[in-house]
Amino acid sequence: MNWDLELDATGLLCPLPVLKARKRLAGMAPGAVLRLIATDPAAVIDVPHFCAEAGHDLIGTGEDGGAQIYLIRRRT
16 A cells, blocks of 8 residues: 555654644645554554544554554545
């Protein structure tokens, strides 16, 4: 999957990964994809909840070297 921007939030704890993702997504074009990398254990709950509340599409999740990867499409 391709993405437009990447946000490395490794080492940041709740709520910082979501707050940084919100700010980054606000500056992106509608339909653009953000790749968020997080290590916060709460992100598995926080990121999907944030996407649902803000109207963004969580189009992919995964893991890479102990980090969680989220692909978020900005709402159109």
